[in-house]
Every structure is written in structure tokens, then in C-alpha cells.
Amino acid sequence: MALQHMHIGFDDTDSPRRGCTTYIAALLVEKLEKIGVEFTDYPNLVRLNPNVPWKTRGNGALCLRIKCNENIADKVKETVMDIVEENSDLAYKGTDPGIVFLPRARVPREIQAFAKNAITGIVSMKTALKLLKRFKAEALGFKSGRGIIGGLAAVGETLRGDHTFEIIAYRTPENCGTKRRIDEQSVIEMDRTTTPYTFNNLDPETGRILITPRGPDPILFGIRGETPEIVKKAFEIVKPLEPVERWVIFRTNHGTDAHLKRVKQLSRIKPYHPVIAKGVVATNPKIVPRRHVIFTIEDGSARVDCAAYAPTGALRKAASKLIVGDYVEVYGGVRPSAKNHPITINLEKLHVLKLAPQVVYRNPFCPQCGKRLKSMGAGKGFRCEKCGLRFPNLSKVAVHVKRDLKRGLYITSPRSQRHLTKPLVRYGMEKRRGSEIKLIEGWHFP
Numbered sequence: 001m002a003l004q005h006m007h008i009g010f011d012d013t014d015s016p017r018r019g020c021t022t023y024i025a026a027l028l029v030e031k032l033e034k035i036g037v038e039f040t041d042y043p044n045l046v047r048l049n050p051n052v053p054w055k056t057r058g059n060g061a062l063c064l065r066i067k068c069n070e071n072i073a074d075k076v077k078e079t080v081m082d083i084v085e086e087n088s089d090l091a092y093k094g095t096d097p098g099i100v101f102l103p104r105a106r107v108p109r110e111i112q113a114f115a116k117n118a119i120t121g122i123v124s125m126k127t128a129l130k131l132l133k134r135f136k137a138e139a140l141g142f143k144s145g146r147g148i149i150g151g152l153a154a155v156g157e158t159l160r161g162d163h164t165f166e167i168i169a170y171r172t173p174e175n176c177g178t179k180r181r182i183d184e185q186s187v188i189e190m191d192r193t194t195t196p197y198t199f200n201n202l203d204p205e206t207g208r209i210l211i212t213p214r215g216p217d218p219i220l221f222g223i224r225g226e227t228p229e230i231v232k233k234a235f236e237i238v239k240p241l242e243p244v245e246r247w248v249i250f251r252t253n254h255g256t257d258a259h260l261k262r263v264k265q266l267s268r269i270k271p272y273h274p275v276i277a278k279g280v281v282a283t284n285p286k287i288v289p290r291r292h293v294i295f296t297i298e299d300g301s302a303r304v305d306c307a308a309y310a311p312t313g314a315l316r317k318a319a320s321k322l323i324v325g326d327y328v329e330v331y332g333g334v335r336p337s338a339k340n341h342p343i344t345i346n347l348e349k350l351h352v353l354k355l356a357p358q359v360v361y362r363n364p365f366c367p368q369c370g371k372r373l374k375s376m377g378a379g380k381g382f383r384c385e386k387c388g389l390r391f392p393n394l395s396k397v398a399v400h401v402k403r404d405l406k407r408g409l410y411i412t413s414p415r416s417q418r419h420l421t422k423p424l425v426r427y428g429m430e431k432r433r434g435s436e437i438k439l440i441e442g443w444h445f446p
Contacts, residue, residue, distance in 0.1 A: 004070045005040070005105040010084055011061035011150025015092035018176070020217040022168055024087050025062045026248045029444050031079050032064070036072055041065040041437050042228065045166065045252040046157045047419045048118050048150055049259055051272045051333035054094075058419060061150035063157075077101055081140060090142060098147030101138040102155050108135055115156025118149065119253070119420075120261040121273050128152045162256045162430040167231040168222040169240065169247040180212045180220055181241035187211060190223070190237040196425040198225035198234050199255060203415040205313050210414060211238070220244060224254050226429055228440045248444040251437070256430070257422040260331055260348075267301035271336035271343065274420075278353070279304070281326040285319055293319045294344075297328060305344040306330050313413030318350055321405040325356025348421050350410045355403050361396040 008028075013021045025043045033039075044063040048055070068076055080099060088097045102111070111131055117123050128149050132139050137155075139148045171180075187209050191201040200210050201223065211221040220240060225231040228249045235247065259274040269275050279297030286294050291310040296303055308319035322328070331349035335341075363373045366384040373382035373391065381392035411417070411424055 002070050003067050004073050004103060005067045006065075006073065006076065007100075007102040007104075007107060007155045008064040008066065008076075008080055009061060009100040009102075009151035009153070009155035010063075010080070010147065011098055011154060012095060012147030013084060013088040013097045014217065015089040015095045016215070017089065017092065018216050019087065019089045019095075020219060021060060021062050022248075022250065023170055023218045024084055025064065025250075026168070026170060026246050026444070027083050027087065028064060028080060029248055030246070030446055031083060032066065032076060035075055035079065037066045037068045037076060039064070039066055039439065042165070042249055042251040042439060042443060044154060044157065044159055045250040045254070046115070046119070046154045046159075047253055047259070048153055049121060049272070049274060050418050050420060051274055051335075052122060053272065054146070059150075060419070061147075061154035063151075063154035073103070077138070085142065088142065096144040096146040097142040098145045098149065098151045099140045100132065100148060100151035100155055102135065103137075104135075107156055107158055111135065111152065111156040112158065113156070115153040118153035119157065119259050121270075123149060123153070125149055157253065159251055159253060160435075161433045162258070163251055163253060164224055164226060164255050164426075165228050165231050165249055166222050166224045166252050166254055167228075167235045167247060167249045169220045169235065169244045170218045171220045172243045172245045173218070175242055176218050177216045182209070182212055182221060183239035183241055184209055186237060186239040190234045193237060194225065194230055194234045196429075197227070197230040198223055199423050199425050200224060200414045200417065201234075203413060205413055206415060208415055218245075224252075226426075228443060232440070232442075246445055249440075254419050255422050255426050257331075257420065259418075259420045265301040266297070266299045266304045269302075269304065269334050269343070269345070271334050274331075274333045274348075275345065276329060276331050277304070277345070278327070278329045281322050281324055281328060281356075284324055285322055287320065291316070295319060295322055297330065305342055306332070306347055307335075307344050308347045308350070308412075309416075311413065311416040312347065313416070315347060315350055315410045315412045318352070318405060318410040319347065321403070322352075323356055323358055323403075326352065327354035327356075328352055348412055348418065352405065352407045352410070355405065355407060358401050358403050359398050360401055362399050364391075364394050364397050367391075 262276040279299040282298040283296040293308040308316040329351035332345045332347045335344045337343040
């Protein structure tokens, strides 16, 4: 019997009140292996554009890449459809699951391009359906079926360039919705042992544990790192204080900046798109309620506001020290204009490329004794308190002061980083295109 390759993508199964698309993938790993399926890759967890207004909670789509005997292909599809339907929150208004089956070994370039656009911009259902028809893929949508878009994007993002891994442990159903119980000291030990090959385990500013989510989903904890071996090693160090129902290693675009796309001119930025753009600081930063920092950049084509919010920590502090004339590169999602604010780039990173000279004007020194003079009032000159001399024709002198800001890259604090944001520790660890993927022994349980 001939073997058939198949890519299975699905998305939009969860809601703010329950569910998790990665958990459905974990269930399917167990179910499909039992019926004789062979996995050709780790389950792919693909985070899509985090700025689209209709995103799911984490905007993550999943793809399972398999091969199986042709005679069980229909059973595979039935299993996937049943598990997705049973575990999606279909009663929730904003949950519209979609499943895509692409029965071929290689993913067409056109579908890969669609995935890239779904990660860096906005794509349409019309485009997705055209591609499904052209390449004879099958799709099933529940309700509006919007999840078909994410499902196809997950199929198309083959992660052959830079990627990372995440091991996710899941709770037993009776514990979902309760406070997660985990030995915090073991997380600190895990971070100490595996850094820099795992990342974003702890927030260095607050000491907060970051591997445990806070929502009602079934995830107990997730650890991100550079290889499947290191995340499994990290997993074995962490001590959960409640039962773990199952766990799986995923290959993902977490921590890669895959969503950010460089634009040549500020006039070309579009709402909801994640961008990288350069400009000169045109206004000194201002602090708005709740300690947010707002400043404006320009490049000759347009002016754009940039916002660093309070939770961004070190990034916000750096932004507050900018002055007019600094040359910067900004990274972030574009918030559309509204009644109370213009179009704005919500900062994820700030690269200070050039610092403008900072000049302050100070009273001159006394020519007689060298003591700094005192002003006698606007336009009236200066006097020396020590000598008693007066100098009606002297003016304040310009003094260059050392900037309390250095050139370099500033990134939002780990506690407020998006899934896709590449942390500082990953710079220099990026993977090159074409690296071979081999599944390690024991990459999931059960």
C-alpha cells in the first residue's frame, strides 16, 4: 500500500473562556499514532499577525505533518474532524474553527507566501479558498469557518528558516480554571541550568514566573528553547505540584520576529501591520497617564507617533530619554488612527542608531574669580556674588552634556513580550534555512 503525505492545519478553536488549539494538537498526536500515522515533523505551532483585531487569544494556528497508508487517509481526516469539533468552544460567538488537509509531500510556494502574508499582514478568506481549489486541498469550516485562513497559513509556514521549540504540559480537566500549582524554586533552578538555550522563563525585573499562563486554558506550563533536547531537559527539572495529563514538544516561530516587516518609508505603514521603520525623533517624549511614553518620528514622507507602554519596562525608560534629532529604528504593531489619537506604532523594540548632541544653556563663569554668575533677571545680565562685579552684556553659554542613553537595541521586558518577539538572548542563535528536522525519541506523552 502506497504512503501518502499530508499536512493538516487547524485554527480558531478556543475562546477567552476555555479551550486551546495546542491541546487539540496534543490529543491528535496520541489518537493518530494509535491508528498507524507517522509524524514527519513536530507539531508546528505558528503564531500569526498579533495585531489583527479578530485574532484568537494567542493567535496560534497548528499544523500536523504526517505520512500514512492511503487506506487510512479517510480515517485520519475523520479523527481530526471529530477531535476538533469535540474540543472547540463552538457555543462562543467569536470561535469559528477551520481545518485544512493538503495531501502532498511538498507545500507549494504560493501557500508558503500566503502564510508569510498571514504572519506579517492581513489575508482574506477569498485568497485562501482560491489556493485550496488550485492545489486540490480539502477544508472544513465550522460556523463562519474563519479558522480555515489560519489552518492554511499553518500549513504554509514550514519553519525552514529560524525557529524555536516549546514543550507544553497540560493539566487534568478537573484542575482547569484553578490556580496553577508549580514549584517556583524548581523553575528558578531550571532557568539557571538551561539559560541561554531556553528563554523567557522569568522576568528579571519582577522575578515573576513566566512559564505558567493565567487564563482558563488547559496549559499548566510551557518552556521555550533552541532545541527539542534542551526543552525536554528543562521540563524534567521543573516540579509540578499537580498532575500532568500529557505533554508535547512543538516546533514554532516563537521568539523569531517573524511578524515584523521592514518598510522603506513611514508613509507606507498600514494599520494592523507589524513593522520595522526608521526615522528621526521629531518631538521630545511626553509621559501620558499610567506612565506611557509617546514620541514622534519623521522621515520626510510622514510623521508617526510611537508608544512605549508602562509594562514594557526597560524599553519605556529608553524611550523617555530620547530627544529631538535622535535617529532610531522602531519595531512594533501599527494601531489605526481613531478619534482621540493618530496612527501609532506600539513599540516592541527600539534601536537607537544615532544620538543627537544634547545642549543645555547655563550661566557663564565670572571672568575675575571663576565662580558661576547669578542672573539679574531676564535681559539684565549677570552678577558675581563673590566679587560683586556685574556683567550686563553677558549671555548664557551653550554646554554639551553627556547623554543618559546609549546607542543600541532596547526590547520590551519579558513579561510583556509577545510570542513572536525575539528576545535579546536569541540574537546570534538564529537557525539557517534548510536545517534538517529529526524527531527525538520520546517527544510527547502519552
